[in-house]
Amino acid sequence: MIIMKTNIKIKIQALITGVLILFGTSCSDFLEQTDPSYLTAETYFRTIDHAEAVLNSVYAGLRDGLGGAYGGGPWLMTEMATTLADTDLGQAENSYSIRNLANTQDNDYGEAHWSNKYRAIGNANLAIKYIPEVEVSEEDEDLRDKYLAEAKFLRAYYYYELVRMFGGVPIIDEPIDLESEDFLPVRTEVADVYDLIVQDLTEAEATFDAQDLPFNDASGRVSRGAIKTMLSSVYLTMAGYPLQLGTPYYTLAADKAKEVIDEGAYSLFNSYNDLHDPAMKNTGENIFSVQYDAVITANPFQPHLIPYNGNISSYSQQTGAIRANEDFIAAYVPGDLRAEEKQFYYTTFTDKDNRDSTVNCGGHWLWKHFDEAANLGDPQSDLNWNIHRYAEVLLIYAEAANEVSANPGADAYNAVNDIRTRANLADIAGLTKDQFREAVWKEKWFELSFENKTWYDMVRIRKALDVTTGNFVDFIGYHPPYLPAGTALSARELVFPIPYTELQNNPNLEPNEDYAK
């Protein structure tokens, strides 16, 4: 009995000791766990494929803000601010408050732009930091440099949007973590942001020029033409408000635009329908666009272009989020093709349940972004969103060249008249410098309407198109006819408010004047 007990004891003790030793020693490994689903920056970024993947994430940010349904969408922000747009979407308070000049810091559109663009910049910073470090074969060196240049172009684009929307935003040019100095950044001067933009763009341009890459790129990537076009747009803006750098920058803008024009890689479409024909993606007039694909990533903004519950489309969501103010349509001169039915705008469409029957849509909706195939058939749109098209280059050139010469030159006239000819309008000729300037502006307003361009131009020239007279008047003090008497654009509307949550989360951030208490 006693012997047996002892045996048991020995056995058990051995067991316990064995168990404890076995597990006690392996415990340090036992608690080491790394994420099997996601790589970390330290372990990634080794090959040219990695460089390409991180660059793609910077491109992906281009899509942000173009979607949305009954809440509206961030891309409407700079349209509602023109005072030329209307909405039937009662829920979209964010649109109403901007349109009614009653915008506040908590506007979701502004929050989304801020957040989306800084996220894209975060990706660009990753790309710009790590792409130079990837190991490549000699033959891939050019490709690596091109990827880096593309990332710089895209970072410049995001900052260009931010600085125009919000003013001197914080400059973040490195990946951020909790320990970073710029975790709670301060705002910078507007000029410093433009310096970064110009630096990134000119570096990108240098790489593309050095590699003698083509001006256009049918796959939808950044091209030499895209870089130069954006540079001309940036220089034009720097020449105007708020930096007012004047003549040297008009010269730069004109030169860059001229380079694009002279290359002959782009041309105006003969038909306005080509502007929203998916078959014409990345060709002809289209210089740089946000890429969509009906099967993979469908264009998300179609529901915004459909009259509110108008039952004209195969899309379930028909939000009526944006249409043109009727007084803006009325401001087009008679005979301007662009204002005619189904050129830039539409007022009727067929009934979804009976395509032989016509629905009166009750206003001018945006035909220039309307994907007819998707609205009639499978509601998956293949259409891209244009960031830069050739018509804008012509108009940048015309305006900038006029500013740096005593009188408008022949090339400037040609640029504007190409646009007018397509709109069935007579050529302009014999104008003074001041008359020509206004003529270009008008062309820009009527040609590039609802393409997220007009408000930036309004701020740049501090002018608004008075839709009742058809003339340009000072931005500050302009009274849009749809608003109650006494309501007018003020200096406040030259910039959007720094978003409320960002101010909450970053005590170092100063709000934009007049939006704070």
Place this chain on the structure above:
Amino acid sequence: MKKILTILLLFLTVSVFAQTRNITGKVNDSSGNPLPGVTVLVKGSTIGVITDANGNYSLTNVPSNATLVFSFVGMQKQEITVGTQSTISVTMVAEAVGLDEVVVIGYGTVKKSDLTGSVGSASGEKLQERPTTGIAQAIAGRVSGASIVQNSGRPGGETRIRIRGITSISLDNTPLFVVDGVILPTTTTIASNGNVSGLQSGTTPIDYINPNDIASIEVLKDASATAIYGARAANGVVLVTTKRGSKSGAKVSYDTYYSLGVMTRKMDVLNSAEFLMIEEEAYKNAEKFDATGWASGTKYIDPLTKRTDPRLFNPDGTPIYDTDWQDEVTQNAFTQNHQLSITGGGEGGSYGAFLGYQDEQGLMKVSWMKRYSARFVVDTDINKWLKVGGNLSYNNQYERLINFGWVGRNMIEGLPIIPVKYPDGTWANNRDYPGMEGGPNSIQVGEEYENYVKTHTILGNAFANITLAEGLEFRTNIGVSSISQLQDDFSPTGIAFVGANQNGIAHKGSQTFLSWQFENYLTYNKTIADIHSFTAMLGTSWQEDTREAYDVSVWDWSDNFYKTNNLEAGANYRPPTSNKRAETINSYFGRLNYSLMNKYLLTVTGRWDGSSKFGADYRWGFFPSAALAWRVSEEEFLSGSSVISNLKLRTSYGETGNANIPPYLNQQGLLTSYSYVFDGALQNGIGIANSMANTALKWERSIQYDAGVEIGLFKGRIAIEADIYKKEISDMLFNAPVPNTTGFPGGAFQNIGNMENEGLELVLNTVNISNGDLSWETSFNISMNRNKVTALHEDADINQGNVRISVGEPIGNLIGWVNLGTWGEDEVAEAQAANANWTSGDMKLKDIDGDTLITVDDMTVIGNGLPKGYGSLINTIRYKNLELVVDIQFMYGNDMMWLTTRPQRNRQGIANSLAEVLDAWTPDNQDTYIPQWRPTGAGYDNRNTSSMIYDGSFIRGRNLLLAYNFSSDKLRKIDVQKLRVYATVQNFFLITEYPGYDPEASTQGVAFNFGQVNFQQYPRPTVFMVGMNLSF
């Protein structure tokens, strides 16, 4: 041991006494069930016997002047003088405080009387009074300090358990569940939008345990009790002990019930005439709110001109239909439940087999749940020093879920003028009436959208118990838990807003949680000279939890035939997704229980936990606790008291931890979902993650102080247990927002601040009447908790959605604007000064910052969803074989933010509204909070205001039960041990000011987001049930 002793005594009895009488009898419990194992002792002697499996006993040679003492754990002792009787049958009544009752604590058990910590417990028998689908619902009201909110009336339910308030603002406040010693895995994780997600419909692993399998549940509340689970115990611990076999012979039990759930509360919405009238009036107001739109002549269309569709309108323009969508969408829900168990055993061990089947219909049409469960348990005494046993359970739950976003919404917003189907059998749709918002027909989406979830759970453990020496035991336990969930959902091509844009979507997803655990511990018991008694325990634990998931979606279907059964038949493939994660925990723990003269009790525990979720420098945490108790009633000066039968004072201090956060937060991963298209081809993109990593992340700590008193009066007829506590939580883990300039919209987990909970719990159990035929017992409990945030990073507020967290305030403050009604006709100038969009008839909000403009700076705290108190009052009356239970539940002091009102109060003429909009502003009715009717296109205000806040206090008739226990004498003739039939009504009344379906719910996902309810609330039925418990 006791048994052997008794048998030994029996032999002695036979040999010593010679000239006396023989006595036989039967011992029943108060329900009439035979009670085996009752000790029957001749008072003042060592003569005695125990009752057999049928409750029978016989004693021989009992002196006629003797007194028999009947005793049983948890029952009141009874003394009966023998006199001339030869048959003495006794009904034992449960002791209100079962001081000898054994309570399960982590890694051991202890007698209730020796407990130093605060532990609430409920027996399986009590739980059976109110059969439920889930364990959490079963505990509701049974334990003080545990708030159990049934968050959905959906079959299968979704229940939120909070023990002693909110301990964490991080992911999860769900306590740790331990089933037969196996810690259930944490299944929650965080989605990119910050919402908590995990198992489908917000369920947790405990929801898949068959409540019928429970023998007892213990809720560990204070730190002395919970600290043995260390780092994961901050939210409290729920220990579930499942039923096992019995050594007293074979037994078959069959339990069944049938129930019918009925919709009892409806929301008041507009009927057809009202809806059309408001549409007309709104149209007339368009000019006032949108003069230019009105002037265009095309933006607004006179509704009277639209009412021409002969399917919907009579020739005179009056509506043909007046559909009540709430009636259409809901049904009387039939449920049946069958549970069969076979248990048995003998000296060498025991076994049990448990089978269950439940078929539950949802109150909302087409939703249902079926559950099949099986469990097998075995305990074997291999020899004197070795016991082995194990437990294996399998549960298969099959559910059909509804598309709540649309069915739930359109049961309120569906137009009354639209039928479900037209006479020709085609589905009607809101858009059939021009200008309407659309959205699918609730019944169509209910029937045609198919969403099935299958959940397989396996829970098993095997243990060996080795007696090394007297008082020294070693136990090793291996547990495995596996939860596998498969989702199949198909949105057919024809339903607008659901699958129409994508021309049909088939989705198949799977997630598997696998968790194993290996624990070893030594326990040593020793009593020295009847004065010092101690139990020491030392152990180790290893645990690994993994989750693997994949998801596939295919769009664009040529036919609705295939559903999810042939994904390759679809035309457009979304990129599939998959994910894997793992976390490990290694622990060392120990506990010492010391008792001095059975009066002074001390418990000291400590646990070291290491978790893979933290970086190497922050990985280990030590969580100690200590508790003292004084059994005052054992002191000389109280020993003879006829009033105080039990008095215990206890106090404890301890630390516990919380790490209910996703794994890998200390590593900065790269997100892979940045694909882009070039040339019509998808290109993968890799970039920054949603959330920022934090390499310095560490445990959240909770320090808890507790003081309690237990009082038993008049031989336990009145039992009071009261506790006060304070819980200080520091280094709170929180996914705090970071500036968006960092590029991380998902924020970063940080140890963000401190919080405290103070509370009081009171349990009062009384036996009001107790005589042979009639007994009446009352059980009352109330818990009160006050929460306060004491520190935040830089003391800055945290805003998330409608909730604001501020220092000095309780968690869960609901924020919004203070609604002062509407602007009057004489206030147009003020209205426009406040907001350029406003005029008379618009919402009037309070200007908090005094700058006349109404902006975000005028938002303030308008409510709080935390209750001030909650509890229950349960009365149990037995008369002979009849039993009546009245179970009342209450909660008070909590606000509800009824988000439903935003779409359903502010938008007339495009969807249906709540009937309260009839009280809208008009020049003749300016004293109202409902803004003037207008077409939505004319603009309206859609903010969160105080007019959406309701008092969420309620009193609910949780359960009304009437049961009949057939007398055992009659049953014995047909070899039946027990037959009980019962009928219950659950949720039999509800008194509340809250106008929505049920105040006991929150539809928002974030951990601290209480009291916010939108249209996605599954209504809760009143349930009528009849059932039977049979065993033989």
